[in-house]
Amino acid sequence: MIRYALAILLVAGPAQVLAQDSTPGLELWGKIHEVFSHPRCANCHVGTDRVPMWSGPEYGAAPRPHGMNISGKGADDGANYLVCTTCHSKQNSATPHGPPGATSKGVAEWKLAPVEMQWFGKSSAEICKQFKAKESNGNREIAALAHHVTTEPLVLWAWTVESERKPPYSAKELGKIVEDWGMAGAPCPTK
Amino acid sequence: MRVIWVDGEPHKVDVEGDMPLLWVLRDEVGATGPKYGCGIAMCGACTVYVDDRPVRSCSLRIGDVAEGAKVTTIRGLGTPQALHAVQAAWIEHQVAQCGYCQPGQIMAAAALLHDKVAGKPPLSDADLDDHINHAMSANLCRCGTYMRIRAAIKSAAAKLQGQRP
Numbered sequence: 001m002i003r004y005a006l007a008i009l010l011v012a013g014p015a016q017v018l019a020q021d022s023t024p025g026l027e028l029w030g031k032i033h034e035v036f037s038h039p040r041c042a043n044c045h046v047g048t049d050r051v052p053m054w055s056g057p058e059y060g061a062a063p064r065p066h067g068m069n070i071s072g073k074g075a076d077d078g079a080n081y082l083v084c085t086t087c088h089s090k091q092n093s094a095t096p097h098g099p100p101g102a103t104s105k106g107v108a109e110w111k112l113a114p115v116e117m118q119w120f121g122k123s124s125a126e127i128c129k130q131f132k133a134k135e136s137n138g139n140r141e142i143a144a145l146a147h148h149v150t151t152e153p154l155v156l157w158a159w160t161v162e163s164e165r166k167p168p169y170s171a172k173e174l175g176k177i178v179e180d181w182g183m184a185g186a187p188c189p190t191k
Numbered sequence: 192m193r194v195i196w197v198d199g200e201p202h203k204v205d206v207e208g209d210m211p212l213l214w215v216l217r218d219e220v221g222a223t224g225p226k227y228g229c230g231i232a233m234c235g236a237c238t239v240y241v242d243d244r245p246v247r248s249c250s251l252r253i254g255d256v257a258e259g260a261k262v263t264t265i266r267g268l269g270t271p272q273a274l275h276a277v278q279a280a281w282i283e284h285q286v287a288q289c290g291y292c293q294p295g296q297i298m299a300a301a302a303l304l305h306d307k308v309a310g311k312p313p314l315s316d317a318d319l320d321d322h323i324n325h326a327m328s329a330n331l332c333r334c335g336t337y338m339r340i341r342a343a344i345k346s347a348a349a350k351l352q353g354q355r356p
């Protein structure tokens with residue numbers, strides 16, 4: 001009997017070690033975080049003040065709030081008298097420094113991510129926890145999250161610029177990374 | 192070829208889809224109220240309404256304006272006989288200096304008052320100031336008429352709320 005139990009321990013031991021080893025999963029999360037913390041994504045994933053950010057290579061080293069005292073307070077697409085689509089139309093402006101634009105279902109769409117999806121100013125661990133939790137991720141399982149990042153027009157929009165302003169990878173690659181991260185147990189870093 | 196309604200009248204426009212609405216209004220339709228300031232949605236001088244929502248017409252391609260859309264410029268906001276409350280307040284406070292930015296300022300102010308004041312419970316002075324700060328910060332005036340703009344908006348708001356004749 002004891003010999004039998006020992007045999008089980010010997011077989012179970014390495015497998016347990018493998019299951020606890022989340023390094024590949026954490027590496028995958030690191031790639032997801034590279035995208036989420038990229039200015040092109042994080043600038044509109046802001047907190048309770050609902051002020052979008054201007055940060056990224058074209059704005060110099062220090063991130064700063066969106067000019068013109070813009071705030072999404074009251075509604076994620078801006079106050080009715082000055083909605084985001086007052087300036088952000090269906091397409092990226094072709095004029096240097098003109099406003100970017102995006103379309104969903106045939107109409108101009110521009111809005112802040114919900115406040116529970118704040119990424120700007122959050123740590124990798126915080127974003128990961130929030131991305132996994134259904135109450136802060138739009139009630140999505142991992143498969144639905146992968147689908148979301150590969151199909152949502154506002155997410156796809158992030159890659160529609162010249163290479164120096166693009167987030168890393170592609171939407172399709174990001175979807176695959178999210179899937180693989182899920183299969184690796186969807187681990188989150190501790191900080 | 193598309194038809195847009197500008198200040199209540201239909202206009203057939205036959206231009207490239209990437210022509211900004213501002214060009215269409217000024218050069219094709221002859222509605223010269225909206226002005227060209229920056230061309231990149233940074234100054235507000237070109238503000239008009241498309242289907243009752245303010246837009247920066249310099250940065251909106253005509254190809255992205257729906258067939259039959261209703262466009263309102265400063266010319267369609269009120270008439271000399273029946274001025275919009277904001278236009279009347281602008282005259283009362285003699286807001287304009289050079290005047291170049293003012294069509295955009297008036298369109299922005301009228302959108303704010305329509306949204307937050309007309310037919311709504313009265314706002315406190317602080318709340319109105321807060322809305323003015325948000326609504327008007329994207330409209331620049333190189334002559335610096337901001338104090339008069341604020342006073343005129345408050346005046347129009349009071350009138351719309353029935354607090355003054």
Ligand code: FES
Nearest residue numbers: 228229230235249
């Ligand atoms: S000209 Fe359109 S916002 Fe300046």
Ligand code: FES
Nearest residue numbers: 289290332333334
């Ligand atoms: S009145 Fe001259 S720019 Fe405003």
